[in-house]
Amino acid sequence: MNFKTVGVIGAGTIGSGVVADLVLHGIHAVAVDLSQQSLERARAVILKTVRFAPLFIKGAPKLSRDEALARITFTTRLGDLCGCEFIVENVTEDWTVKKPIYERLDRIMPATVCFGANTSCISITRIGSATRRPDKVIGMHFMNPVHMMPTVEVIRGELTSAETLAALNQLFAQLKKDAIVVGDLPGFVSNRISHVFMNEAAFVFQDGLATATQIDAIFKKCFGHKMGPLETADLIGLDTVMRSLDVLYDSFHDPKFRCCPLLRKMVDTGLCGRKSGRGFYAYPDSES
């Protein structure tokens, strides 16, 4: 079956990207966030993403502002998700925040609806345990910017069913995305490796070995990476990187995941990367 309406909980960086991607592919999105202020910020980001998508993606629809808005419902109420056929959850990377949301979703959503958990580090099996439908919980680790990344890391929890994976593949077919399906341990594949990389880059910067530009240039010019580790951290959000490292450290108790003190200090002072206008680099045109 083709999905016509998908719910998106959390309209931050990735959530807004998911909404924009749904809109660009003709799927109605119900976007839920905590406050009208958050939703207004998300609306601006989503409209900008949809507006400029045709510049980068061949065949992307050229939607007017009104046409794009007609495909989105913005709300602060979880209850407004009742008509959705699939849910993508993208709230803060914090189990104390996610758990009650899944418990509530489980109560209000029809039993057939699957929940896609967009988490960078939290166990999908654990998320499933907060519901009475663990077979319908699956991990979807989108990369930023969502609408331009054709591949998604998909995590199958211990109890995730083949039918749920099939439903996800159907949604991805509509979004023209591919899934790489991996197993369920904290950090999965992408973040378990990439966060050690970004964290160590932060340590190198903290130790004064090189500037941020030099550190990133080493990997771009010597190794052919598209982006360096510190640029990537800024793009993800230093607060998100910090929280993910904390989850990894708590999960594995391995000191290789201990968060660089400088990263924590930057987050404490509001320097969260692109989303805040400044991280390791300055972003004068950010949405903040």
Add this chain to the structure above:
Amino acid sequence: MNTNDPNQVKEIVRNFINQSINIDALGDDENLFETGLINSLFAVQLTTFLERKFGFEISPEDLDIQNLKSINATAAFVARKSAATAPQMAGKKG
């Protein structure tokens, strides 16, 4: 600012591009995106700059990489948009 003067428009666009990338002797017909000198984010910044600087709104139909791919292409696009916008502005002044 005279948007009918292509040289003036090209200079404005060139100056904006040079703020983002450090390149000597950027050719007027050099395809900025194919050379890898700028990325997709820059296209967004350039679009926003053109709207603010020249006072027109770029419609979904206009948002085409072909209109922004080089200094000449961008200058020609600005001239077309300014000419299309001018009669509407003249009418409003009356």
